[in-house]
Each structure stands twice: as C-alpha cells, then as structure tokens.
Amino acid sequence: MASNPRIANPVRSAFSPGERDDTVVVSIGPSHPATHGTIQIFAEMDGERILRADVHCGYLHRGFEKECESHTWHNCIPYMDRLNYCSPLINDFAYCDTVERLMGIEITRRAVVLRTLLSEYSRLCDHLTCIAATLMELGAMTAFLYLVMIRDYMYEHIAALTGARVTHSYGRIGGLANDLPPGWLPRLEEILVQYDDFMGRVHGLVDRNRIFIDRMRDVGVLSQADALSYGYTGPMLRSTGLAIDVRKDTPYLAYPELDFEVPVGIKGDNYDRYYVRAREMDESVHMIRQCVDLLEDGPINVDDRRCTFPEKPLVYGEIESLINHFKLVMEGPRVPAGEIYVAHEGANGELGFYLVSTGEGVPYKVHCRAPSFVHMGGAHLMLEGYQLADLVPTFGSINMIGGECDR
Amino acid sequence: MGAEVFDRIQSRLADGEEEGQSTPGQARVPAGVSHGILVLDLAPGAVAGAARALKQEFGFDVFLDVTAVDWPGQEPRFEVVWHFYSTAHKVRVRLKARVAEASPAVPSLTALYGSAAFMERECHDMYGIVFEGNADMRPILLYEGFVGHPLRKDYPKEREQPLVPYREGFEERG
Numbered sequence A: 001m002a003s004n005p006r007i008a009n010p011v012r013s014a015f016s017p018g019e020r021d022d023t024v025v026v027s028i029g030p031s032h033p034a035t036h037g038t039i040q041i042f043a044e045m046d047g048e049r050i051l052r053a054d055v056h057c058g059y060l061h062r063g064f065e066k067e068c069e070s071h072t073w074h075n076c077i078p079y080m081d082r083l084n085y086c087s088p089l090i091n092d093f094a095y096c097d098t099v100e101r102l103m104g105i106e107i108t109r110r111a112v113v114l115r116t117l118l119s120e121y122s123r124l125c126d127h128l129t130c131i132a133a134t135l136m137e138l139g140a141m142t143a144f145l146y147l148v149m150i151r152d153y154m155y156e157h158i159a160a161l162t163g164a165r166v167t168h169s170y171g172r173i174g175g176l177a178n179d180l181p182p183g184w185l186p187r188l189e190e191i192l193v194q195y196d197d198f199m200g201r202v203h204g205l206v207d208r209n210r211i212f213i214d215r216m217r218d219v220g221v222l223s224q225a226d227a228l229s230y231g232y233t234g235p236m237l238r239s240t241g242l243a244i245d246v247r248k249d250t251p252y253l254a255y256p257e258l259d260f261e262v263p264v265g266i267k268g269d270n271y272d273r274y275y276v277r278a279r280e281m282d283e284s285v286h287m288i289r290q291c292v293d294l295l296e297d298g299p300i301n302v303d304d305r306r307c308t309f310p311e312k313p314l315v316y317g318e319i320e321s322l323i324n325h326f327k328l329v330m331e332g333p334r335v336p337a338g339e340i341y342v343a344h345e346g347a348n349g350e351l352g353f354y355l356v357s358t359g360e361g362v363p364y365k366v367h368c369r370a371p372s373f374v375h376m377g378g379a380h381l382m383l384e385g386y387q388l389a390d391l392v393p394t395f396g397s398i399n400m401i402g403g404e405c406d407r
Numbered sequence B: 001m002g003a004e005v006f007d008r009i010q011s012r013l014a015d016g017e018e019e020g021q022s023t024p025g026q027a028r029v030p031a032g033v034s035h036g037i038l039v040l041d042l043a044p045g046a047v048a049g050a051a052r053a054l055k056q057e058f059g060f061d062v063f064l065d066v067t068a069v070d071w072p073g074q075e076p077r078f079e080v081v082w083h084f085y086s087t088a089h090k091v092r093v094r095l096k097a098r099v100a101e102a103s104p105a106v107p108s109l110t111a112l113y114g115s116a117a118f119m120e121r122e123c124h125d126m127y128g129i130v131f132e133g134n135a136d137m138r139p140i141l142l143y144e145g146f147v148g149h150p151l152r153k154d155y156p157k158e159r160e161q162p163l164v165p166y167r168e169g170f171e172e173r174g
Helices: A064-068 A077-081 A090-103 A109-135 A141-161 A184-206 A212-214 A224-229 A233-239 A270-294 A314-315 A319-328 A371-376 A380-383 A390-396 A402-405 B002-014 B042-060 B116-127
Strands: A024-028 A039-047 A048-057 A339-344 A351-357 A365-369 B027-034 B037-042 B060-068 B078-086 B091-099 B105-107 B130-132
Touching: A039 A390, A048 A380, A064 A077, A064 A365, A077 A090, A077 A402, A077 B002, A090 A109, A090 A339, A090 A351, A109 A141, A109 A184, A109 A233, A109 A270, A109 A390, A141 A184, A184 A270, A212 A270, A212 A351, A212 A390, A224 A233, A233 A270, A233 A371, A233 B130, A270 A390, A314 A319, A319 B002, A339 A390, A339 B027, A339 B060, A339 B091, A351 B078, A351 B091, A365 B060, A371 B116, A380 A390, A390 B116, B002 B042, B037 B042, B042 B078, B091 B105
Parallel strands: B037 B091, B105 B130
Antiparallel strands: A024 A039, A039 A048, A339 A351, A351 A365, B027 B037, B060 B078, B078 B091
C-alpha cells in the first residue's frame, strides 16, 4: 500500500508554539462542531484564557470574483445567492440595483416594494438563523427548534415564490423573476403571526435566564472605537450604541417611505448583539406589513430592451423579439462603461458591490465588500482575554457567513 | 450635507495642484462626484496623506474596502481603489491610484484603520499589490505556497494548484 503523500499546511500561524513556555497554542477549526462556519483560529492559551488569537479564513474561497468576469451580467446572479446564503435575496437585489444604477434604469413601483419586502423577509430569516445557532451552541435546544421551525416555514414560503429554498436566483436586472403566486400574502401574514408567538416564547426562555446571561453579558465586548476602526457595520456596530444603518443613512428601494427604528445596544457584548438582532427582527416584521400595504398592481419588470427578456410568445412569433432574446442570452445586457459602488444593508452589515464595466455584456470586475470578511479582521478583539468556552457564543454572535467571507 | 463636505474635500485635496500648493494629496486629474460618491484620483505617494486628512479633518471614520482593477496593456497597469465612509456626513469617498506592474506598491493604511490589515491582505492575494507598512502579508483567502495572483487578467481561470495531490488516473489541468 502506498504511503499517504505529505500534504502542506494551508495556513501559517502568526505565532509559533514555544515562544513562551507557560502557554499552549491550540488550533481550533476549520471544521469544528462548536463553530458553525469554516474558520480556523490559532489561540495562544494561558490555562483556559485566550491570550492571542489569529483568525484564518479562506476555506470556502471559490473564486467568485474571477468567475463573474467570464459570465454575462445576468448569469452572475446565481453566484450572488451563494455569498450570504442565509439572506440570498438581499445579495441578489444589491447586485441588481448596482447594475441598474450603472445602466440608468429605474425599476417599477411594484418591483421596488417587493424587493423591499423580500429584503426584510430575508433579514428576518438571517437573524433567526444566527440567534437559533447561537442558542443551540449554548444548549438551548428548545429555543433553537422554535426558531428554526419558523425559519423553515419562511424557507418553504420563499420556495413557493422563487422555486428554491436557499439559492433563489430571484432578482433580475430590471426587476424580478416572477410575480407573487396566488395566496402568497395571506400565508405571509400567518407566518408573521406565528413568528410573533414563537419569538415571544424564546424571549421568555432566554432573556432573563441566568445561564444565558452569564454566557453572554460582558463577554466578547467590542468598544465603539474599535468597531469603527475595524470597519464594523450592521448589527455589530449598532450593538456598540451607534445608530448607523444604510437603510436610514443612504436610503434605497422603498426604505424612505417606511417607518422603522434603528435599535442599538449599550456596550457591544454578546448579549447586546443578540438583543439588537432580536429587535431588528421585530422592525423587519413591522416593515414587511407596511410593504404589503404599499404593494400595488403593476408590472414587475421595466420595459427596457437592454435588459428585460421579451415575452415568450413574442420570441416565437416575431423576429425583433427573437433577436432581442438571442442577444441578451448570448452577449448579455450591455452595461455602459464606468464604475460604481452601491451599498445595501445586508443582514450582517454594509454589503457593497464595486462594479467596473467596459461597455460589454460581461463585467470587467465584480467586487463584493462582504461584511463577514471585514468582521473577521477584528474578531480577535472579541476573543482575546476571554475563556476558550466563550469563543462559542462570541463566534455565534458575530454570525460569520463563510460564503460571503471567503467568496 | 454630502455636497458641502465634498466641496471642502475637493478644495483641500484635489485642487491643490492647480493652485501650485504642496498639499498631502495631490490629484492627478480633477475630482468628481460619480453615482453619489466623491472620486479622487491620486498619485500612489499621496494616498496615505489623503486618507489621514479624510479621517482626521473630514470625519471619514470607516474604511470600507480596498481592491484593485487590472488593466493589462495600460501603463501603469493596476488601479488600486479605496472606499471610505463617514458616519457623521453619511457619504462615501473613493480614492484611486495607479501603480505599475514593476513596483505595485502603495502605502498601507494600517496605522489609521484596523480594518486595513485584513483587506490589504486580500488585495495582495488577488492582485499582488504591495502595501508598504502592513507587516502581515500572509495569504488570507488563498493558501501558503499559492503561486500567482488569481484576479489578474493574465491568470487563467482554469489553472489549478491543488494542495492535496490528485489520485492516480486523474489528469492535472492548467
């Protein structure tokens, strides 16, 4: 039998064992049962306390940006779903919005409201996943099952609209893939009522639970100054007490018309991050209901031959539409030359797309400013000085998503 | 509010050359506002000064992103792009600088922003841009021993550099 070849180590720790004789360097991950997400942490331990942490990501790197450069603007959309796979619709809409602004397209009213509604619905799923996973890792199995049950209702409900549970590919440049199926909005209200019920039970189970507070309060504290310096955005930054939200500060979609608050924390510890997310979910539900009221009949795609596919009967029936369809599929939508950066409020923070076009049907460059990646750059601040066991709730409350972190 | 701070930044950083002053961030071409973002095109040596002025004088406290664009055939070949956000003014600024393939070096912003450490490592991985002053340039999304910079246009998409050797009978591509 041939001996196994020696496989090189993909990472190099920032500190080597043996610098001090009273510490131990522990390698945690990249696939550790207590950390959901493929991340490797080298921790220099003094007993149970982490002195230094060196965080490595990249295990899910799959060349997203390189791959986009050889696909048409439309064909990149499925890749967007796979960035933050807990809230794929936000990625879809952020990318489509960026391309549309570069093309100078204004989407229809119904598409604006539907995108806003679905962005908030996606944020709700993402926060549910984050809180559920954090609670499960702390042993709160009941709360986990309550939340994941609601999330699964939502996944199936979104699947009824988009055809897929997780990777929806629902955004289109100039609009959306399809309109709401019959009965979708009544079912939405049913789910929101159940969400309120079950989230209430979770609050009752954990908010004032001694075990939960001991694991979360004053653990993984991130100061506001550090959060800003390390580029933190989203719930992480807001948990330090700063009300910064792309939806309020540089509004997009229908957010200027919606009534919502930006919840903030007090001191940026794990408990604050849990609570900010929980409050944000309530705000999302409030926004979803407002969007349902704002929704009016109308087309979901703009009537623009540069990006919108013609109706199928026309493709089969007239030569102009056939050529239009052919050009859009084979060459892709022509996006005027230029560069643009557009940010949406992703579930984890500022999700930015920097696109460069040379006027072709294929992007010259697609760069994603992924909040998870930036957050990993400062993750050591929340780990150092705490116990090794605190790594579990702290890492859970950061909600690192491998898909967007490693791209 | 955004337009007013853009004017002040422009008169401080961009128009210095025309007035013949030696300001820290001399722009190579006139600045402009593109899709709501102020764009300043700078010489590589002026980036650190401009970033310091943005942070300390204009309140751009969040360093959002750094990446590069590869323009093979053009000289200088790489365009390094930084994005900053001000939580006070709620606006974004983009800095750009061109660097040549022979010496793709720009100053690191690690002294100003903690987030620079990780993001500069990624840009170094992908484009081979050297951030002078960032002591930690280990691979971050790539792995130790990876040859080349995959987002450069001359890096073939199909090239594979497996760490785990292929089994016998599998042909290596690229």
